[in-house]
Amino acid sequence: MTQPTVRILLGGASSLGPGKAALLEEIDHQGSISAAARAMGMSYRRAWLLVEAMNRGFREPLVTTATGGRRGGGAALTDFGREVLRRYRAMEAKAQKAIEADLERFRALLCKAS
Template identity: 65%
Template sequence: MTTHHSDHPQTPRLRVLLGEVTAMGPGKAMLLEAIREKGSISAAARSVGMSYRRAWDLVETMNQSFREPMVETAKGGSGGGGAQVTEFGERVLARYREMEARATAAIRAELDAFSEFLADSARPD
């Protein structure tokens, strides 16, 4: 059975740039959600298949790109370290996800039509 291209429409990837730096994008949003869930950058990185170094770099970029920190960290010790998404970070993440949903909804018909140009192997199953 062959599926029609619009059965699996492509999803746009929204990136918010600050100069040449991506202040927020899909990877950073996914990492923030994982930090919220796991309570640490290392556990969040593992859960999304990212190296700790890459995750730390993304957190640093976010913290430098916004007016307030997106993630706060605690140094390790007897209780261990950890990280949490700040209240400000939660607000930014929610706004980003809303923008992403609106952008996708706004171009849904065009995405469906565009998927007709894609090879069958390029379509997600």
């Protein structure tokens, strides 16, 4: 099934899209930015820059970090970050439902795969 891509563009920059949402989910699952980046095949630097951009772009941070040490560092989604992610995923689901029939008709217009 084809999934529409929802990208929220407010204030001239991409506030949230599928890549950033996936990164947030991986950080939540992995407990660290570096582990999330590895799981996604992304460089740590790229992941860190995306997290910084998201934290700057919202009125509250989406991700908190702790520096390494004897127990190691880590990262976690804030409650606010979980709410932003939940709302984004809800918008994706609404978009999918709204255009489902149109996608099927559009798919019929494409060339058959060889």
